[in-house]
Amino acid sequence: MTEIRISQTQVLSEAGNPPGQGPANGAQPEASAIRTFLLSRGNSAGADRVFQWLMVLCALTIFGIVALIAMQLVYGSQLSWHKFGFSFFAWPAGFTFASIFKAVLDPNAAQPNYWDPVNGHFSALPFIYGTLVSSFLALLMAVPLAIGVAVFLTEMCPGALRAPLAFITELLAAIPSVIYGLWAVFVLVPLMREQVNPFLNKTLGWTGFFSDDNPTGLGFFSAGVILAIMILPIISSLTREVMLAVPHSQREAVLALGATRWEMIRVGVLRNARIGIVGAIILGLGRALGETMAVTMVIGNSIEIHRSLLSNGNTMASVIANQFSEASDNMHLSALVELGLALFVVTIVVNALAQLLVWAVTRGAPARAS
Amino acid sequence: MGVGIEVTNLNAWYGTNHTLQDINLNIPANHATALIGPSGCGKSTFVRCLNRMHETNPIARVTGTVRIGDLDIYNDCKPVEIRRRVGMVFQRPNPFPTMSIYDNVAAGLKLNGYSNHHVLDEIVERSLKNSALWDEVKDDLKKKSGASLSGGQQQRLCIARALAVDPEVLLMDEPASALDPVSTSKIEDLIFQLKSQYTIVIVTHNMQQAARVAEKTGFFLNGRMVEFDSTHKIFTNPSDKRTEDYITGRFG
Numbered sequence A: 001m002t003e004i005r006i007s008q009t010q011v012l013s014e015a016g017n018p019p020g021q022g023p024a025n026g027a028q029p030e031a032s033a034i035r036t037f038l039l040s041r042g043n044s045a046g047a048d049r050v051f052q053w054l055m056v057l058c059a060l061t062i063f064g065i066v067a068l069i070a071m072q073l074v075y076g077s078q079l080s081w082h083k084f085g086f087s088f089f090a091w092p093a094g095f096t097f098a099s100i101f102k103a104v105l106d107p108n109a110a111q112p113n114y115w116d117p118v119n120g121h122f123s124a125l126p127f128i129y130g131t132l133v134s135s136f137l138a139l140l141m142a143v144p145l146a147i148g149v150a151v152f153l154t155e156m157c158p159g160a161l162r163a164p165l166a167f168i169t170e171l172l173a174a175i176p177s178v179i180y181g182l183w184a185v186f187v188l189v190p191l192m193r194e195q196v197n198p199f200l201n202k203t204l205g206w207t208g209f210f211s212d213d214n215p216t217g218l219g220f221f222s223a224g225v226i227l228a229i230m231i232l233p234i235i236s237s238l239t240r241e242v243m244l245a246v247p248h249s250q251r252e253a254v255l256a257l258g259a260t261r262w263e264m265i266r267v268g269v270l271r272n273a274r275i276g277i278v279g280a281i282i283l284g285l286g287r288a289l290g291e292t293m294a295v296t297m298v299i300g301n302s303i304e305i306h307r308s309l310l311s312n313g314n315t316m317a318s319v320i321a322n323q324f325s326e327a328s329d330n331m332h333l334s335a336l337v338e339l340g341l342a343l344f345v346v347t348i349v350v351n352a353l354a355q356l357l358v359w360a361v362t363r364g365a366p367a368r369a370s
Numbered sequence B: 001m002g003v004g005i006e007v008t009n010l011n012a013w014y015g016t017n018h019t020l021q022d023i024n025l026n027i028p029a030n031h032a033t034a035l036i037g038p039s040g041c042g043k044s045t046f047v048r049c050l051n052r053m054h055e056t057n058p059i060a061r062v063t064g065t066v067r068i069g070d071l072d073i074y075n076d077c078k079p080v081e082i083r084r085r086v087g088m089v090f091q092r093p094n095p096f097p098t099m100s101i102y103d104n105v106a107a108g109l110k111l112n113g114y115s116n117h118h119v120l121d122e123i124v125e126r127s128l129k130n131s132a133l134w135d136e137v138k139d140d141l142k143k144k145s146g147a148s149l150s151g152g153q154q155q156r157l158c159i160a161r162a163l164a165v166d167p168e169v170l171l172m173d174e175p176a177s178a179l180d181p182v183s184t185s186k187i188e189d190l191i192f193q194l195k196s197q198y199t200i201v202i203v204t205h206n207m208q209q210a211a212r213v214a215e216k217t218g219f220f221l222n223g224r225m226v227e228f229d230s231t232h233k234i235f236t237n238p239s240d241k242r243t244e245d246y247i248t249g250r251f252g
């Protein structure tokens, strides 16, 4: 719009010059042709308004979709919600916190039947536990690695390698999760079974967190590893972004005080980017919490809570994927939908928080000079 | 106490751009020396060669010798060591926004592992007094962040941060050009007081400022040092025609 208006006035003023004055002289006939053309176009106000409403409609569609999903989840989980209330997210009927704790710690104690479609008892506890544990393990492994990758790419990598490496890291995020799952089943799980799990058991078995009584190689730990690989590119590319947003003057300030390169990175870059890095980590957490396919393929799908991280388990997402197609009973279906609702709320909150933090750091930040 | 700086045949490049050409000069200890010249003539590049900041740019290159005191900074030591002895204040104030005022001042010492709180407290107070900021911030040293101060206060905080490591030389690259007139005159007063204890090199595009604070002035043009003499001589009776043209405002 503005551009057209400017050229219009230019054309008009040039055409208004008396002949023989200034550059308008030779160009005059052409200029008036342009003027006729521009004036003939009208102001297009009608088309503009249509366009505007079209865009508003597109934007509203997004809200509409989110609202429809939320409504469907709330509606579908009514049955389960009315029957179990908050106890759905706590221990099952007939158990106390203490008795569950005992069952978790003691591998020989009877496991409570948390999820019993036959008798219509449902508790989300093992899935909440599985989701938290696998995501936590994933963060534990992915965060240091991702920050290392980001530091290397922004601060240390030779210029020629930087773009290709950044590109490859970002490409990792585009691989469909079922491919990760397949790779995990054929490569990771055997590796865990033959090498990693026995090693963990030998060195850390005394803690009780790594008892090797699971012959499959599946389980929380394998799920954590595959999740770590999947969230690594998300965390590292966002960390890279917030590190790049730290002004160059901050690096110079630290260097001028006699800092080594590592001190410069720690004080001048990471410290200034820390809020954004927390945002990146939370975004990775959001992805890990909701990741379904790959986790379902490697977590072992047992509905129990064990102290050992090498034992089979389930996450909220994986149990939905596993059971939804075969759930015939209304209460069972409703319980699965309620799990979905909980997952939906948690991931939305986590993602919103993460975006907010990253935005707070990168907003209006100048790109790095030099 | 400050030490003198002896620059011999200094050349500097950005890529293929020969930014500094055969610079030779002796900067006296415990005095303020001003560097003037039109923008782009290489003043910043020159001061950045004095603490080896120039080479932090991957395309940069330097040849020649710079002696600070009795240290040949390009041959006798690592960049990190020389930067601990030469403080630098930049054109735009750059305090650390995530640190308190106290931590900003103590940053250089803490970075180098200094942790005696008693001494740190003393040094922070002395540095802030030396940079004429103490009275304005003494009540919220640890409460307020370095970024919460005004621009002029931030620049004095950066000066305090540079002074806290007790440098022998203080390099200032247009330290007042981003500030308002009141803050500018505070910074000038400060330089006036500090120059008996430190060797100060100040880049400025403001000729009155050079005349007010410096004993010696160097005039740069197109990467060369055209004239270096006492400030009085440069401004009243320059020996080079180009210097005269510049100070009388005929170009630049």
Ligand SMILES: Nc1ncnc2c1ncn2[C@@H]1O[C@H](COP(=O)(O)OP(=O)(O)O)[C@@H](O)[C@H]1O
Pocket (backbone or CB within 6 Å): A370, B014, B017, B019, B037, B038, B039, B040, B041, B042, B043, B044, B045, B046, B057
């Ligand atoms: N980071 C840089 N990369 C490439 N060239 C630069 C860089 N900084 C300065 N230069 C060039 O070096 C020359 C001198 O610049 P500078 O020392 O900043 O001048 P001054 O401080 O006197 O204005 C200029 O021609 C400028 O274009």
Ligand SMILES: [Mg+2]
Pocket (backbone or CB within 6 Å): B043, B044, B045, B173
């Ligand atoms: Mg400059």
